[in-house]
Structure formats: structure tokens, C-alpha cells
Amino acid sequence: MSEFLERIDVVDIDTLHRDYDVDKVIDYVHEGIEAPTGSYPLDLYRKYEAQRWNISDLSFEEDKKDWTDKMTPLQRDTFLRVATGFHHGERQVAVDIMPLIIAAPKDEHKVYMTSQMEDEARHTIFFDRFYREVVGFEATDLMDTLDQSYQYMTETFIGAFGYLAYISDQLRQRPHDKRLLVSAITNYHMWIEGVLALSVMKITLGFCKRNQILPGFHKGFLATTRDESRHVVFGMHLLQELLADDPSLKTAVYDTVVTMLIMGSTYTQPVDYTPLGVERDSVRDILITNLRKKLGMVGLPIPPELERMMQGVQPENAAGG
Amino acid sequence: MSQLNLMSEEWAAAFAAEANSGPDASRRQNVEENYWQWIEARKPNLNIVLGLAIKSDTDADLYSYFRIQEGVIVETWCDKGERRGEAQVVLGGTAEDWEELLRGPRNLSQNIMYRRLRLFQGNLHFFFRNIYYFAELLRQGMRVPAVVQTGAGNSAAEAAAGS
Numbered sequence: 001m002s003e004f005l006e007r008i009d010v011v012d013i014d015t016l017h018r019d020y021d022v023d024k025v026i027d028y029v030h031e032g033i034e035a036p037t038g039s040y041p042l043d044l045y046r047k048y049e050a051q052r053w054n055i056s057d058l059s060f061e062e063d064k065k066d067w068t069d070k071m072t073p074l075q076r077d078t079f080l081r082v083a084t085g086f087h088h089g090e091r092q093v094a095v096d097i098m099p100l101i102i103a104a105p106k107d108e109h110k111v112y113m114t115s116q117m118e119d120e121a122r123h124t125i126f127f128d129r130f131y132r133e134v135v136g137f138e139a140t141d142l143m144d145t146l147d148q149s150y151q152y153m154t155e156t157f158i159g160a161f162g163y164l165a166y167i168s169d170q171l172r173q174r175p176h177d178k179r180l181l182v183s184a185i186t187n188y189h190m191w192i193e194g195v196l197a198l199s200v201m202k203i204t205l206g207f208c209k210r211n212q213i214l215p216g217f218h219k220g221f222l223a224t225t226r227d228e229s230r231h232v233v234f235g236m237h238l239l240q241e242l243l244a245d246d247p248s249l250k251t252a253v254y255d256t257v258v259t260m261l262i263m264g265s266t267y268t269q270p271v272d273y274t275p276l277g278v279e280r281d282s283v284r285d286i287l288i289t290n291l292r293k294k295l296g297m298v299g300l301p302i303p304p305e306l307e308r309m310m311q312g313v314q315p316e317n318a319a320g321g
Numbered sequence: 322m323s324q325l326n327l328m329s330e331e332w333a334a335a336f337a338a339e340a341n342s343g344p345d346a347s348r349r350q351n352v353e354e355n356y357w358q359w360i361e362a363r364k365p366n367l368n369i370v371l372g373l374a375i376k377s378d379t380d381a382d383l384y385s386y387f388r389i390q391e392g393v394i395v396e397t398w399c400d401k402g403e404r405r406g407e408a409q410v411v412l413g414g415t416a417e418d419w420e421e422l423l424r425g426p427r428n429l430s431q432n433i434m435y436r437r438l439r440l441f442q443g444n445l446h447f448f449f450r451n452i453y454y455f456a457e458l459l460r461q462g463m464r465v466p467a468v469v470q471t472g473a474g475n476s477a478a479e480a481a482a483g484s
Contacts, residue, residue, distance in 0.1 A: 088434075092434060147426075147427070147431075150427075150431060153430075155352075155430045155456075156356075156453070157430070157434070158430045158433050158434055158452065158456065159449065159452055159453075161434055162433045162434055162449065162452060163445070163449050165433070165434055165435070165436050166436075166439070166440050166445060166448075166449075167445060169436060169439060169440075170440075170445065183445075255446055256446075258446075258450075259446045259449050259450055262449075262450045263449060263450070263452060263453075265359065266353075266355050266356050266358075266359035266453065267353060267355070267356065268352045268353055268356050269351075269352070269353065270353060314355075
């Protein structure tokens with residue numbers, strides 16, 4: 001990894017916002033993966049300590065002006081259709097991660113995952129502030145903001161995120177079931193965070209950087225992207241570890257990816273990405289590339305049938321968490 | 322139509338008729354055609370018994386069952402859980418959950434995410450590989466006006482008398 005990318009580890013979020021763009025942070029996610037060592041959960045926990053940031057440090061004053069003065073109604077609508085999947089996604093993962101922590105095999109895994117839970121809660125607050133202070137929602141509480149932003153969601157969101165809600169329910173009841181744990185990590189860390197989320201980040205953050213607008217959103221969401229990179233690295237390492245201990249669990253990864261692809265092969269309302277300067281097919285390419293890289297990270301080949309299914313994934317399913 | 326008791330024989334029959342009649346015109350129009358095609362493509366493999374349940378902390382659970390052949394409901398019945406073992410999929414919630422599912426304010430998709438409707442029995446992959454079929458079946462069936470009953474008392478007349 002280049003020195004420039006390595007510095008992402010240590011820069012504050014003002015420097016991250018000023019000197020880096022989303023493509024660099026995504027490269028950092030993929031190039032930062034190394035063979036897991038026994039200390040990776042605590043190494044990542046220490047990174048969390050160094051990289052943690054506060055929502056209260058962000059200002060959305062400029063964003064509020066940009067939202068009304070520099071963005072067209074079409075751009076605002078598309079931006080919300082893309083970003084809202086992340087707003088709801090963050091809430092879902094913040095709520096559903098607890099059973100995964102209980103089911104994680106070692107205390108080191110559990111300790112790291114508490115930092116991930118705090119990240120997800122903080123990201124939920126980040127979006128809550130954005131919708132209130134920039135988009136202009138008048139909300140009584142977190143759920144009220146979510147209820148108001150729901151109008152921008154694609155209904156097929158219940159696929160990947162419903163699966164997370166239901167598998168975390170099962171994992172809560174059977175925390176020693178390794179197949180359930182592998183499936184939950186594949187759904188959460190590989191698909192939601194490693195495939196869907198990175199796509200939303202690329203679309204929205206790329207738009208902000210190219211047009212030099214929404215600085216508060218760019219700063220907070222790029223910092224979110226760096227947080228997510230720790231999550232993805234942890235998830236892929238834990239999967240590698242679990243599959244090495246019991247290779248028969250590989251089928252749980254494939255089964256889950258197939259389920260995600262079947263659910264992700266349709267949508268209820270189309271999204272026109274062009275107001276944000278992105279072509280629909282390029283979003284699909286991003287999703288496919290992200291999945292290919294994640295499967296590669298855990299050392300799983302892509303059989304022809306899976307390859308065929310990957311080509312059918314629909315961009316509207318991009319969301320985050 | 323008067324309100325029927327949820328999980329009563331009358332309600333289950335009315336649910337089946339609505340579910341088999343498909344989406345209403347506005348729903349059909351407001352959702353992309355590829356979504357309906359996705360659902361149609363799954364129907365040939367949907368040969369199951371679906372159970373819906375009102376769950377309680379006591380032994381007063383109530384069940385309705387729907388025998389589904391190639392995506393179409395062909396038989397319904399109700400009990401207090403004695404034939405639950407015949408169902409490949411059992412979905413349910415508490416009486417409070419069903420109140421929310423029937424009357425909102427949140428819609429069915431949100432309520433699935435928020436676990437107002439839980440999978441009590443069945444294979445997770447099977448359920449989610451057919452998730453939009455199940456979501457639309459429920460959306461259509463829940464067009465039937467219903468009140469949530471708990472414990473004994475299964476007739477439409479009782480529901481009407483109480484409303």
C-alpha cells in the first residue's frame with residue numbers, strides 16, 4: 001500500500017475531508033487487507049480509538065445553503081433516494097449487531113465489535129442530524145426522522161436488511177450455531193457493508209467532491225467510510241478464521257450470497273442516477289466489483305452460476321449500514 | 322365488509338380470497354413490472370403450508386394456515402397450534418404487533434424490518450429467497466378488515482357484536 005493510502009490510518013477527519021476522496025478510501029479498504037494475525041481484533045480496536053470522531057464537531061451550515069442554492073430539485077431527490085438507504089441501514093445494523101457480539105467466538109472479537117456498535121450508533125446520529133439540519137425535517141425523535149425519510153426508500157430494502165433482522169433474532173436464540181454466525185457476517189460485513197454500502201459512498205461522496213458542495217456531509221460520511229473499512233476488514237478476517245477452523249462452513253457463505261443476489265435481482269422503484277453524474281450500469285459494476293473483491297478476500301472462488309447471478313444485481317438495492 | 326376476528330376461519334378464508342386476487346390497481350401501477358415478474362417466477366416452486374400466528378406468553382396462541390400450491394392458496398384452516406408442525410413457514414407476532422401490522426402507522430415493509438412480524442418456523446434462506454412473494458401475499462390478505470383477538474372467541478358475529 002502506498003504511503004499516501006497508509007496515512008489514511010492516522011489523519012484527522014479535517015485532513016481526510018480535504019486531501020482524500022472516496023475512491024482513495026475504498027482503495028484503502030481493499031489494499032489494507034492482509035492475512036489475519038491473532039491480534040487483528042485488538043489492532044482494529046486500537047485503530048478505532050485513534051480514528052474515532054464526534055458528530056458534534058461537524059457543522060452543517062454550509063450544507064444547508066448548498067442544499068437549497070446549489071442543488072437542483074432532481075439532484076436533491078436522487079441524493080435522498082441513494083442516501084436514505086444508508087440512514088435506515090445504519091439504524092438497522094446498530095440495533096441488530098448485539099446478537100453477533102454475543103455469538104463472536106473470542107473475547108477479543110467481542111471487544112472489537114463493541115467499537116463497531118458504537119460506530120453504527122454514531123453514524124445513525126450523523127444521518128439524523130443531516131436530515132434535520134440540511135434536508136429540513138422537523139422530527140420529535142430518531143424514529144420520527146426515519147419515518148419521514150422512509151418515503152425515499154426502495155421497498156426491496158427489506159431483503160438484505162430484513163434478513164439481518166431475522167438472522168440476528170435466530171442468532172440471539174442459538175449463539176453457538178457457527179453456520180448462523182457465518183451467514184450473519186456474510187450478510188452484514190460482506191454484503192451490506194462490503195458491497196452495498198461502498199457503492200452508496202462512492203455515488204454520494206463522489207458527487208460532493210466533484211461539485212465542492214455539502215462539506216459537512218462529505219467530512220462526516222468520508223469518516224464513516226473509514227470506520228466501515230475497519231468493519232469490513234474485521235468481518236473478512238473473522239470469516240477467514242471461521243472457514244479455516246471448519247471448511248464446511250464455506251457453503252454457508254455461498255448460500256447467503258445466493259440469497260442476497262436473488263433478493264437483489266429486482267426493485268420496486270427505479271432510480272435515475274444521472275443527476276448525480278453517475279450512470280446506472282456503472283453502479284451495477286461497482287456492486288459486482290465489490291462482491292468479487294470480498295469473495296477473493298476470504299479465498300472463495302466464484303462458480304459460473306454465481307457469476308451469472310452477479311450480473312443480475314440491480315443498482316437500486318444499494319444501501320448501507 | 323364487517324371486521325373479522327384475526328385468525329378465525331372466516332378471516333382465513335377472506336384472507337385467501339384477497340391474496341389470490343392479487344395486488345390492487347394502484348399498487349400494481351406504482352411498482353415496477355420486473356418486481357411482479359420476480360414474484361411470478363417463484364410461484365411454481367411455492368408448494369407449502371404457511372402459518373400465521375398471534376403469539377402470547379401463555380398457551381393462548383392462535384394460528385391460521387394456508388396451503389399454497391404453485392403460489393396460490395387452495396385451503397385454509399385454523400387452530401391453537403396443534404397442526405403447526407405441518408407448516409413449512411410460520412410468521413407471527415404478539416397481539417400488539419398485529420395491531421401495528423393491520424393499522425400502522427408504519428407499512429408492512431417497515432414492520433418486517435422492525436421485527437413486528439417474526440419468522441417462528443422455517444428456513445431463513447427459503448423465506449428470503451421468496452420474500453417479496455410473502456410480503457405481497459400479506460399485503461393483499463391484510464386488506465380484509467380485521468380485529469385482533471386473543472384467546473378464545475373465533476366467530477365473525479362476536480367481532481361484529483364487539484365493534
